[in-house]
Each structure stands twice: as structure tokens, then as C-alpha cells.
Amino acid sequence: xxxxxxxxxxxxxxxxxxxxxxxxxxxxxxxxxxxxxxxxxxxxxxxxxxxxxxxxxxxxxxxxxxxxxxxxxxxxxxxxxxxxxxxxxxxxxxxxxxxxxxxxxxxxxxxxxxxxxxxxxxxxxxxxxxxxxxxxxxxxxxxxxxxxxxxxxxxxxxxxxxxxxxxxxxxxxxxxxxxxxxxxxxxxxxxxxxxxxxxxxxxxxxxxxxxxxxxxxxxxxxxxxxxxxxxxxxxxxxxxxxxxxxxxxxxxxxxxxxxxxxxxxxxx
Amino acid sequence: xxxxxxxxxxxxxxxxxxxxxxxxxxxxxxxxxxxxxxxxxxxxxxxxxxxxxxxxxxxxxxxxxxxxxxxxxxxxxxxxxxxxxxxxxxxxxxxxxxxxxxxxxxxxxxxxxxxxxxxxxxxxxxxxxxxxxxxxxxxxxxxxxxxxxxxxxxxxxxxxxxxxxxxxxxxxxxxxxxxxxxxxxxxxxxxxxxxxxxxxxxxxxxxxxxxxxxxxxxxxxxxxxxxxxxxxxxxxxxxxxxxxxxxxxxxxxxxxxxxxxxxxxxxxxxxxxxxxxxxxxxxxxxxxxxxxxxxxxxxxxxxxxxx
Numbered sequence: 001x002x003x004x005x006x007x008x009x010x011x012x013x014x015x016x017x018x019x020x021x022x023x024x025x026x027x028x029x030x031x032x033x034x035x036x037x038x039x040x041x042x043x044x045x046x047x048x049x050x051x052x053x054x055x056x057x058x059x060x061x062x063x064x065x066x067x068x069x070x071x072x073x074x075x076x077x078x079x080x081x082x083x084x085x086x087x088x089x090x091x092x093x094x095x096x097x098x099x100x101x102x103x104x105x106x107x108x109x110x111x112x113x114x115x116x117x118x119x120x121x122x123x124x125x126x127x128x129x130x131x132x133x134x135x136x137x138x139x140x141x142x143x144x145x146x147x148x149x150x151x152x153x154x155x156x157x158x159x160x161x162x163x164x165x166x167x168x169x170x171x172x173x174x175x176x177x178x179x180x181x182x183x184x185x186x187x188x189x190x191x192x193x194x195x196x197x198x199x200x201x202x203x204x205x206x207x208x209x210x211x212x213x214x215x216x217x218x219x220x221x222x223x224x225x226x227x228x229x230x231x232x233x234x235x236x237x238x239x240x241x242x243x244x245x246x247x248x249x250x251x252x253x254x255x256x257x258x259x260x261x262x263x264x265x266x267x268x
Numbered sequence: 269x270x271x272x273x274x275x276x277x278x279x280x281x282x283x284x285x286x287x288x289x290x291x292x293x294x295x296x297x298x299x300x301x302x303x304x305x306x307x308x309x310x311x312x313x314x315x316x317x318x319x320x321x322x323x324x325x326x327x328x329x330x331x332x333x334x335x336x337x338x339x340x341x342x343x344x345x346x347x348x349x350x351x352x353x354x355x356x357x358x359x360x361x362x363x364x365x366x367x368x369x370x371x372x373x374x375x376x377x378x379x380x381x382x383x384x385x386x387x388x389x390x391x392x393x394x395x396x397x398x399x400x401x402x403x404x405x406x407x408x409x410x411x412x413x414x415x416x417x418x419x420x421x422x423x424x425x426x427x428x429x430x431x432x433x434x435x436x437x438x439x440x441x442x443x444x445x446x447x448x449x450x451x452x453x454x455x456x457x458x459x460x461x462x463x464x465x466x467x468x469x470x471x472x473x474x475x476x477x478x479x480x481x482x483x484x485x486x487x488x489x490x491x492x493x494x495x496x497x498x499x500x501x502x503x504x505x506x507x508x509x510x511x512x513x514x515x516x517x518x519x520x521x522x523x524x525x526x527x528x529x530x531x532x533x534x535x536x537x538x539x540x541x542x543x544x545x546x547x548x549x550x551x552x553x554x555x556x557x558x559x560x561x562x563x564x565x566x567x568x569x570x571x572x573x574x575x
Contacts, residue, residue: 109286112557113550114512121546124534125294201411205516208413209531221413228417228520235421242414250409257405 007258013251021071028061032218041234051236062218069219077137077199078192085145090176093153107143123211133212156180186263197252295543346540355544366525370510373449380453385460407454416447416520433522444521452506463495504560508553
């Protein structure tokens with residue numbers, strides 16, 4: 001019961017996040033780029049509920065617009081990594097042999113790095129920017145999905161319903177997508193939820209280090225990076241964007257945990 | 269054991285080689301000319317050519333790669349473009365600080381996670397269990413680029429108890445290691461709790477109880493010892509995350525370690541230094557994983573690698 005409550009609570013947070021990202025331009029009280037140097041570093045007020053930053057920009061509006069970056073990076077990283085990992089993992093698991101060995105060694109090498117280090121290395125090479133962050137996170141993100149899909153397909157390959165589908169003349173693409181994929185969905189869904197949380201934290205980390213989203217685009221990570229210079233006089237510049245990251249990641253973790261409990265219990 | 273070690277080492281070498289190759293090509297396929305970055309766009313063609321030749325950047329990529337590998341075999345990571353010093357010397361000077369930070373963070377994570385994880389499992393479904401799980405969930409959701417500044421606001425600015433940045437005394441170490449170790453503690457609490465709960469259903473626990481051992485002995489001698497297996501693996505894997513996380517933590521607390529050196533090198537586009545830092549961090553991670561496997565084997569002699 002408690003788990004189900006946590007799952008719904010997490011889903012509510014995610015829904016709120018997506019709605020914020022979609023409706024940012026409608027609900028934000030100010031433009032995120034609107035500067036007013038006479039009103040810099042203000043704390044909470046009626047006009048600026050979460051205060052202003054060093055250029056007098058409204059923090060609340062910037063946080064609301066920042067949700068767009070997080071949702072965009074989180075979703076696109078998960079979708080691209082998932083597709084790439086699914087294709088590579090399926091080919092590897094279904095056909096086996098030399099190709100399987102080659103692809104899995106590549107996965108081993110990429111997974112031998114701590115993910116964040118590789119993301120930093122990729123963005124250092126590619127240069128900062130939203131697209132490069134997504135590209136870097138996809139380049140490291142697909143490996144986990146590929147390994148998961150390969151493992152599942154290796155197990156499914158020996159099942160009777162797969163042999164039956166093959167005996168009826170089903171080609172590899174048909175057998176994989178029509179017969180194996182439905183069995184892969186629960187673990188993929190769980191991994192995607194945690195993957196999205198990881199991508200949002202990674203984007204925040206890269207932007208915090210100055211390697212991610214560049215100003216003036218509002219991103220929670222870069223807002224925190226700017227806020228770090230004003231910890232003494234304007235701690236709100238650190239508190240609120242960080243709270244936004246934490247609530248989002250908390251929501252995703254709750255959904256991931258809840259789905260795992262629900263789907264794995266069902267599976268058993 | 270020797271055969272296991274030999275097999276494990278044999279598998280380690282290609283991964284290490286793949287890692288070195290990946291780092292080299294990643295850095296060398298970079299768009300943009302480091303020579304132009306160093307000298308500025310206005311530099312003359314001759315100056316650029318001279319510097320390019322001095323750095324060996326005019327050689328074919330393959331020759332640069334073989335030079336890089338033979339240099340590595342001799343412990344030579346090249347020269348920094350700006351620091352007028354060898355990369356290996358710069359990295360060596362910073363590595364102890366990073367090691368100090370990561371090891372303290374790990375120790376702190378273990379000191380938090382073991383009592384909380386054990387109490388959570390012992391008193392399952394109690395409020396202490398729920399509180400431990402909540403702490404773990406929050407720890408997992410709290411990115412270190414937020415936790416660090418928050419700790420500074422509370423303990424350095426508001427309370428004035430601990431220094432904001434720098435290295436030297438134990439007080440300097442507390443906030444950075446707490447920031448770095450939080451996520452690891454959060455993961456370990458869950459792992460220890462679920463590993464203990466799994467083990468408690470085993471027959472040998474019932475046997476231990478049936479032969480009259482005290483609950484304390486059952487837990488400490490039988491349950492905890494056997495559940496340590498999975499925890500050892502997580503500790504090893506998490507060490508890599510700590511090393512990578514140290515880049516952010518060191519930036520927040522201006523900790524003079526390898527992570528901060530990496531970011532400084534990226535900002536100045538000092539590619540040999542970036543390459544050296546990433547190589548050392550990645551190789552340390554691989555070595556820790558190797559050691560984890562060996563420790564895992566020592567803890568559980570039943571484990572064999574392959575057949």
C-alpha cells in the first residue's frame with residue numbers, strides 16, 4: 001500500500017514537471033531573460049516569490065523554464081539511448097557469435113569508465129551546449145540498455161513461443177519486435193525511469209561545471225553554478241534550483257522503485 | 269586462486285588497453301586546433317607550425333598513437349601545454365588529495381550506512397526502518413552539486429563551524445567528504461538492508477538459532493558476514509562513482525585534487541593534461557574493480573571466473 005502511494009506520489013511529481021515544462025511561458029510571472037540591474041540579488045518578495053539573481057532576473061521564472069531543459073535532456077537521452085541499446089542488444093543477443101563478442105567488448109570498455117567521467121570527457125571534446133550534452137549522455141547511456149536487452153533476449157531465445165514463431169517463418173525483426181519486445185518492456189521501463197533521473201543529474205552536473213547548457217538559457221545546473229558565487233549574500237540562488245532538481249529526481253526514483261515492486265512482483 | 273587471478277588479469281588487460289585507446293582518440297578527434305587556442309587566432313602560420321611540430325601534432329594520428337602508448341609504458345603522459353611541466357608530475361602532485369577525499373568519503377559512507385542498514389533490517393517495518401529508507405531515498409535524489417553548497421551555507425556561513433574551502437586540517441575534510449559520500453551511503457543502506465533480509469531466510473540462520481546461539485551472534489557471525497558479499501561489490505563499483513564525483517566536489521570546495529585539475533585543464537583546453545587526468549582516474553577505477561573481484565573471491569572461495 002505504502003509502495004503504491006509512493007508510486008502515485010512520484011507520478012504526480014513527474015506530471016507536474018512535464019506540465020511546468022510545457023506551460024512555462026504561460027505560468028512564469030516574468031520572462032526568464034528579463035534583466036533589471038536595479039533589482040539584483042533580491043530575496044523573496046511579492047513580485048519575485050523566489051527572489052532575483054545577479055542580473056535582476058526572476059528566479060521562479062528561470063526555474064520554471066529550466067524544467068524544459070531537464071525534461072528535454074531526460075526524455076531525449078532515455079529515448080535515444082533506449083533505441084540504440086535495444087537495437088544493439090537485440091542483434092547481439094539474437095545472432096550471437098563474433099558480432100556479439102565485438103559489441104559486448106565495446107560495452108565493457110565504455111562501462112569500464114565511471115559514467116560521469118566519460119560524460120565530462122565527451123563534453124570537453126564536443127564543446128558545451130544542450131545538444132552536445134544529450135549526445136554525450138546518449139553515447140554512454142545506451143550501454144546499460146544494450147546489456148539488459150542482450151541478457152533478456154538470450155534467455156527468451158530458448159523459449160517455446162519464440163521457437164514456434166521462428167518455425168512459422170518469422171524473421172529476426174518480426175520475432176524480436178512482436179514476440180520478444182513485450183517481455184522486455186517491464187525491465188526496460190524500470191531502467192528508463194532510473195536512466196532519466198541519472199540523465200537529469202548528469203545534465204545538472206555538466207551545466208554546473210560549465211560544460212553543459214550555456215547562458216542565457218536557464219538550466220537548474222547553471223543556475224546553481226551562478227548561485228555558488230553568492231552563497232553569502234543570496235543563498236536563495238542555490239536553495240531553490242537545487243530543490244527543483246531534488247524533487248524531480250525524487251519523483252523519478254519513487255516511480256522507479258514503485259514500478260520495480262509492482263512489475264517484478266507481477267512477474268514472479 | 270592463482271588460476272583465477274591469471275584469468276582475471278588476462279581480462280583486465282584488454283579492457284585497460286581499450287580504455288587507453290578510447291581516451292586517446294576521444295581527445296585527438298577534438299574539433300578545433302589546440303595550437304590556435306594556445307597562440308590565439310592572430311598568430312602567424314610559421315609560429316603555429318613550429319609549435320605544432322614541437323608538440324608532435326604534425327605527425328600522422330597513428331604515429332601519435334604509438335608514441336602515446338610507448339610513452340605510457342615508460343610512465344610518460346606527455347607535457348602540459350600551459351604548466352611547463354610533465355603531466356605525470358602534475359597528476360602525481362594532485363592525486364594524494366583526491367585519494368584522501370575519496371577514501372574519507374567512503375569511510376564516512378560506511379560509518380553511516382552500516383548502522384542504519386543493520387538497524388533497518390533488524391527492525392523491519394518500524395519507524396527506524398522507514399526513517400533509514402527515507403534518508404537513503406533523499407540521499408539518492410540529492411545531487412552533490414547542491415548538497416555541497418547547502419552544507420557550506422549551513423555549517424560554514426550560518427554556524428561558522430567549518431571552513432568553506434581548502435585542504436590541510438581535518439575540519440577542511442568534513443564537508444567535502446560528506447558531500448561526496450552521501451550518495452554512496454544512500455545506496456549502501458539499501459543494499460545492506462536487503463542483503464541482510466535475504467540472508468535471514470537461509471537454512472543456516474535457522475540452524476544457528478536452533479543450536480542456541482544468541483540473536484547477536486546469529487546476526488554478527490552468520491547473517492552480516494554472508495551478506496557482506498554483495499556489499500563488497502557495491503563498494504568497489506561505487507569507488508569509481510566517487511572518483512568521478514570528486515570532480516564536482518573538488519570544484520565546489522576548491523579542493524586541490526585531480527578533479528579540479530581536470531576541470532582547469534578542460535577550461536584552458538590543455539588536452540595532454542585532460543587526457544592524463546582522465547586516464548589516471550579511469551585506470552584507478554579499473555584497478556579498484558580488479559581488486560574488488562579479488563577480494564570478492566577471498567571472501568567467498570566458491571566463486572570461479574568462467575569455467
